[in-house]
Amino acid sequence: MTVQPARLESLRHIPGRKGLPFLGNALDFIRDPYAASMRNYEEYGPVFRQYMLGEWSVSLAGADAVEYVLTDPDKNFSSKNGWWLLKEIFPGGLMLRDFDDHRAHRRVMQPAFRAAAMEDYLLRMNGGIAQLIRAWEADERLEFYPAIKALTLKLGAAVFMGLPLGNAEADALNKAFQDEVAASLALIRAPLPGTTYKKGLDGRAYLTRRFAEMIPERRADPGADFFSQMASATDEDGKSWTEQEIIDHLNFLMMAAHDTTTSALTTMVWAMAKWPQWQDAVHEEVLALPHGDLTMKDLPQLEVTERVFKEALRFMPPVPFIPRQAVRAFEWQGVKIPAGANIGISPGMTMMQEEYWTDPEMFDPDRFTSNRAEDRNHRFAWAPFGGGTHKCIGLHFAMMQVKAFTAQFVRKYRVSLVDGAGEKWHRVPIPKPADGLPLHIVRR
Numbered sequence: 001m002t003v004q005p006a007r008l009e010s011l012r013h014i015p016g017r018k019g020l021p022f023l024g025n026a027l028d029f030i031r032d033p034y035a036a037s038m039r040n041y042e043e044y045g046p047v048f049r050q051y052m053l054g055e056w057s058v059s060l061a062g063a064d065a066v067e068y069v070l071t072d073p074d075k076n077f078s079s080k081n082g083w084w085l086l087k088e089i090f091p092g093g094l095m096l097r098d099f100d101d102h103r104a105h106r107r108v109m110q111p112a113f114r115a116a117a118m119e120d121y122l123l124r125m126n127g128g129i130a131q132l133i134r135a136w137e138a139d140e141r142l143e144f145y146p147a148i149k150a151l152t153l154k155l156g157a158a159v160f161m162g163l164p165l166g167n168a169e170a171d172a173l174n175k176a177f178q179d180e181v182a183a184s185l186a187l188i189r190a191p192l193p194g195t196t197y198k199k200g201l202d203g204r205a206y207l208t209r210r211f212a213e214m215i216p217e218r219r220a221d222p223g224a225d226f227f228s229q230m231a232s233a234t235d236e237d238g239k240s241w242t243e244q245e246i247i248d249h250l251n252f253l254m255m256a257a258h259d260t261t262t263s264a265l266t267t268m269v270w271a272m273a274k275w276p277q278w279q280d281a282v283h284e285e286v287l288a289l290p291h292g293d294l295t296m297k298d299l300p301q302l303e304v305t306e307r308v309f310k311e312a313l314r315f316m317p318p319v320p321f322i323p324r325q326a327v328r329a330f331e332w333q334g335v336k337i338p339a340g341a342n343i344g345i346s347p348g349m350t351m352m353q354e355e356y357w358t359d360p361e362m363f364d365p366d367r368f369t370s371n372r373a374e375d376r377n378h379r380f381a382w383a384p385f386g387g388g389t390h391k392c393i394g395l396h397f398a399m400m401q402v403k404a405f406t407a408q409f410v411r412k413y414r415v416s417l418v419d420g421a422g423e424k425w426h427r428v429p430i431p432k433p434a435d436g437l438p439l440h441i442v443r444r
């Protein structure tokens with residue numbers, strides 16, 4: 001659905017500040033997005049406008065706003081136009097579809113996340129993780145962020161693309177994929193030679209060509225991987241996706257899965273190194289499992305691990321802000337907001353609000369125990385995976401991958417922070433430690 005962007009004149013009644021020419025409030029936001037949003041909230045109230053990189057947007061603060069926009073009872077909000085940054089590099093992905101078209105595509109993708117498929121992914125993951133973390137044995141000091149990023153990329157090539165671990169082409173495909181991700185976030189968005197953006201478009205062209213060549217192979221001899229699932233997926237009428245649709249969905253899925261899980265695992269391991277009582281509790285829980293590979297049956301037993309993961313997502317959410325575009329005018333908290341306005345909501349800010357959480361600045365996985373259940377203070381108090389029709393389709397997959405990794409990692413290693421490590425984080429676009437998170441690592 002195409003809607004003309006809202007003009008400044010139609011937003012003037014909404015309080016807010018412009019900041020610097022063109023940059024607007026971007027520097028403040030990049031430095032500390034929560035502090036910047038909280039300042040605006042305190043000064044202007046729950047509806048305010050912001051200017052960044054030449055664009056105005058309207059922020060709606062608080063869990064009620066997160067619920068209203070994500071559940072979208074009046075079909076007011078376009079995800080496709082909200083996530084315009086991703087439109088050229090990752091077109092056709094689920095998040096870049098709206099309403100009936102989105103629902104139809106999501107339904108076709110859903111079987112790739114059913115229990116039987118998940119069991120196969122877990123098998124692949126277990127083998128891959130064992131092999132990849134073995135390489136860390138030789139180190140006494142491990143820079144965790146680059147190490148886990150390399151691990152999730154290699155696992156991704158196996159689980160998403162169906163390539164055997166160590167496949168010669170996997171590195172080239174992963175490099176093209178990383179170029180795409182970098183380009184989707186680039187400030188200069190013209191395909192000039194040598195730019196990040198041009199490299200991303202080249203990466204997309206290469207992946208598109210290779211995926212197209214691989215589709216007949218995946219159809220003829222399907223394996224236990226996402227690519228095979230998508231190549232053979234059909235809708236209610238038995239119609240398959242076109243070649244281009246398969247490529248676009250696979251490409252987007254890998255992007256949606258990769259940096260988010262990498263970031264969450266980094267936060268979790270940082271927290272377990274900083275507050276070792278959680279590392280001990282997770283270790284003890286893992287030791288109580290039957291020895292051998294983690295199975296689907298074991299996953300619910302990892303209850304402490306799950307709480308530590310949930311708290312890591314609250315503390316440092318990989319997707320702290322969610323954009324939409326209003327496709328029609330609406331009213332929120334008595335403020336009229338015109339069609340075409342860019343809308344921003346922040347599950348990240350909500351997950352730090354004292355209204356819903358005790359001592360929100362404290363890392364406290366016990367807030368998720370059934371007797372405290374602070375996440376139930378509001379249906380959208382804890383929403384690191386979003387909600388409504390676009391709620392993360394990979395959330396159980398992410399949980400499974402995190403448990404599969406953590407179980408093997410804590411069984412094999414104990415980690416502590418190198419002095420001063422992990423003190424500074426880049427919070428946007430996806431959180432990562434500025435120093436790469438150097439850890440002391442010892443074999444148990």
Ligand code: HEM
Nearest residue numbers: 094095256257260261264319384385386390392393394398
């Ligand atoms: C800790 C890890 C993850 C986090 C925090 C996360 C977060 C999110 C969020 C917040 C959304 C909704 C965005 C919106 O409403 O605009 C989303 C959507 C999505 N995620 Fe995840 N995600 C994670 C892992 C994954 C994984 C592992 C996969 C795939 C295996 C995945 C695939 C997707 C897809 C395809 C969508 C679009 C869904 C739709 O539009 O219907 N994500 N994710």
